[in-house]
Amino acid sequence: MEPPVLAVGLGIAGAAWGLAADRIGARWPAHEAEVDEEGAVARPAGWVRPVDWRTVVVVVLGGASLGALALRFADPVALAIFGTFFVALTLLLATDLDQRLLPDVVTLPAIPLALVIGLAGVNPLVPPEALPAAILAALAIPAFLFVVAIPFGAGAIGMGDLKLLVSVGLLTGLARAVAGVVVGALVAGVVLVVLLALRRITLRTYVPFGPFLIVGAYWAVLVAL
Numbered sequence: 321m322e323p324p325v326l327a328v329g330l331g332i333a334g335a336a337w338g339l340a341a342d343r344i345g346a347r348w349p350a351h352e353a354e355v356d357e358e359g360a361v362a363r364p365a366g367w368v369r370p371v372d373w374r375t376v377v378v379v380v381l382g383g384a385s386l387g388a389l390a391l392r393f394a395d396p397v398a399l400a401i402f403g404t405f406f407v408a409l410t411l412l413l414a415t416d417l418d419q420r421l422l423p424d425v426v427t428l429p430a431i432p433l434a435l436v437i438g439l440a441g442v443n444p445l446v447p448p449e450a451l452p453a454a455i456l457a458a459l460a461i462p463a464f465l466f467v468v469a470i471p472f473g474a475g476a477i478g479m480g481d482l483k484l485l486v487s488v489g490l491l492t493g494l495a496r497a498v499a500g501v502v503v504g505a506l507v508a509g510v511v512l513v514v515l516l517a518l519r520r521i522t523l524r525t526y527v528p529f530g531p532f533l534i535v536g537a538y539w540a541v542l543v544a545l
Contacts (some may be wrong), residue, residue, distance in 0.1 A: 323390055330403070331387025338382025338410055342375040345414030349423065374417040377531075382410040385538045392542050398444045401437055402541050405430070405491060409534050412484065416530035422480025427487065431458075434490035445541065446493045457489030457497040465501070481530050488537045496540040504529075504536025 346369040354363040385406045393399050408430060412422050437443050438451045446454045462482035469476035489497040508529060515521045 323394065327387045327390035330390045331383045334386030334406070334410070335379050335383030337386075337407060338379035338414075339375065341382065341411045341414040342371070342378045342418075344411065345378075345416075345418040346370075348415070349419065349421065351419070369418055374414070377417065378410060378414045381413060381535070381538070382406075385410070385542070388542050392544075393444065395444060397442050401443060401491075405487075405541070406538070409537055413531055413534045416480075416528050416534070420478075420526075420528045420530075422478065422484055422530050424480070424483070427480055427483040430487035431483070431490065434458075434487045438490055443491065445491065445496060450493050453494040454490050454492070454497075457492075457494040458486045459489075461485050461489055461497055461501060475526070477529060481533055484530065484533060484537070488533075488540065492537070492540040495545055499543075499545065500536035500540030501533065502536070503539045504532040504534075507535050508532040 350366045351363070351368070353361055353365040354367075356362045386403060389399060389402055389406060393402065408426055412426055415421050415423055415426075435455075438446050438448075438454060441448045462485045465477055465485070466482055485497070485501070488500060492500065508527075511532070512521070512527060515527075516523070521527065
């Protein structure tokens with residue numbers, strides 16, 4: 321199949337998965353009950369968020385990332401590795417946008433799988449000689465961000481974010497993982513400035529960093545260094 325045709329097909333599949341992931345993220349894990357200022361139940365336990373702007377974000381990024389992957393790699397093995405990774409990232413994007421949560425059931429299995437792929441020598445971004453640097457990235461980047469976040473108090477960076485970065489480091493290598501974090505931080509800065517200017521958030525509003533790290537992970541795989 322020609323790359324452009326495959327890109328269109330994967331793009332459509334990615335968008336469809338993005339819609340499914342958004343609906344999964346709106347239901348799983350189940351929402352707890354929400355109460356208003358007077359203590360009355362505003363939303364019962366297990367309520368489901370309707371389709372909104374988050375749906376659009378997940379659908380667009382899910383479709384664009386998988387479509388671009390077909391243009392980035394021609395090797396079926398590489399497509400299988402990073403296609404699976406992008407499917408997981410899209411689900412994580414949906415859950416974090418909806419519930420500010422990157423579930424362990426997704427982030428933790430990705431770590432040993434990424435290590436096995438590296439040890440097997442089938443990762444085009446991390447050849448065997450680059451695996452030690454990738455392991456360094458998987459350990460040092462989350463540790464660095466954890467230490468940097470300490471002065472900002474509990475919750476400045478989520479444990480799910482750090483677990484995600486371990487697999488990103490193993491799958492993309494040192495240079496790409498660092499660049500992905502930088503890109504994610506830059507995107508976060510732009511988005512936050514725009515939202516502040518539009519008065520959609522304040523300086524005290526909590527904004528999850530996970531979605532921006534996921535954008536950085538997409539970038540780390542897709543952009544040639």
